[in-house]
Amino acid sequence: MADHVLDRPPEGAAADWTIAQDWSAYSAADHETWDILFARQQQQLPGRAAKAFLRGLEVLRLSKPGIPDFAELNDRLHAATGWQVVAVPGLVPDEVFFDHLAHRRFVAGNFIRRRDQLDYLQEPDVFHDVFGHVPMLADPVFADYMQAYGEGGLRSLGFGALDKLARLYWYTVEFGLVREEGGIRLFGSGIVSSHGESRFALDDPSPHRVAFDLERVMRTRYRIDDYQQVYFVIDSFEDLLRQTIETDFAPLYGRLAALPDLGPADLLPGDVLITRGTQTYASERAGG
Numbered sequence: 001m002a003d004h005v006l007d008r009p010p011e012g013a014a015a016d017w018t019i020a021q022d023w024s025a026y027s028a029a030d031h032e033t034w035d036i037l038f039a040r041q042q043q044q045l046p047g048r049a050a051k052a053f054l055r056g057l058e059v060l061r062l063s064k065p066g067i068p069d070f071a072e073l074n075d076r077l078h079a080a081t082g083w084q085v086v087a088v089p090g091l092v093p094d095e096v097f098f099d100h101l102a103h104r105r106f107v108a109g110n111f112i113r114r115r116d117q118l119d120y121l122q123e124p125d126v127f128h129d130v131f132g133h134v135p136m137l138a139d140p141v142f143a144d145y146m147q148a149y150g151e152g153g154l155r156s157l158g159f160g161a162l163d164k165l166a167r168l169y170w171y172t173v174e175f176g177l178v179r180e181e182g183g184i185r186l187f188g189s190g191i192v193s194s195h196g197e198s199r200f201a202l203d204d205p206s207p208h209r210v211a212f213d214l215e216r217v218m219r220t221r222y223r224i225d226d227y228q229q230v231y232f233v234i235d236s237f238e239d240l241l242r243q244t245i246e247t248d249f250a251p252l253y254g255r256l257a258a259l260p261d262l263g264p265a266d267l268l269p270g271d272v273l274i275t276r277g278t279q280t281y282a283s284e285r286a287g288g
């Protein structure tokens with residue numbers, strides 16, 4: 001979400017900040033970068049990613065390899081759930097982002113990372129935005145959650161509660177885990193699009209894994225510069241949608257304003273712990 005953004009669309013962008021994807025401008029090397037990333041994750045994710053994500057990957061299998069042409073991708077995605085992907089020049093203001101979501105449009109960067117950034121980059125590129133997000137947008141329940149989130153985002157601005165609501169996005173849409181068939185699976189876009197984190201989030205003893213609790217999540221700060229120190233685990237997508245839709249966030253924002261934020265590795269007595277992490281990874285990285 002938006003941090004260092006312009007206050008009006010840059011030259012060449014439409015009033016809603018969208019630009020043409022300009023698919024023909026990608027180089028052969030750009031397409032190859034996509035194919036390398038795609039092949040790696042396709043190999044790694046079966047058995048790790050949620051069924052809904054793996055099912056949704058089918059919409060990305062287009063008529064040609066390489067970076068998806070949004071026109072062809074949108075035909076399939078729109079047929080599945082009414083969602084579309086639109087290209088934007090980078091970060092957009094919060095209300096622009098939320099308004100697109102509320103209208104079932106997902107904004108995606110159109111650039112792809114350099115070859116020396118296959119493993120980690122902080123800003124979302126087309127691989128993260130499309131490979132990470134589009135499969136879940138092809139799931140009818142998650143599709144409704146994302147639209148409701150956009151509407152909730154617009155509403156949160158009126159309460160000055162954007163930081164709280166952004167944490168819900170972070171710990172579900174970007175870094176969420178879900179219980180499935182007696183195990184835990186990945187669905188967060190930031191995890192499934194990362195070769196390293198899609199192992200770390202499930203297998204590493206370092207991070208905490210805590211049962212999802214709406215208020216708890218909205219109190220918890222997150223890190224944008226490294227693997228997460230805590231992951232929250234939802235019971236199901238239906239449960240996530242139901243809870244967030246049925247809860248009026250206005251009183252929640254009021255309560256949260258009076259409570260201290262939690263650090264990413266803090267635990268509370270009421271937490272339902274699935275794994276208590278050792279936090280070894282984070283402390284080693286901090287210690288240098």
Ligand code: PHE
Nearest residue numbers: 148149152244245247248249
């Ligand atoms: N129910 C939330 C509100 O009252 C809106 C929302 C729905 C937020 C879904 C996030 C996800 O603001």
Ligand code: FE
Nearest residue numbers: 124174189190
């Ligand atoms: Fe993302």
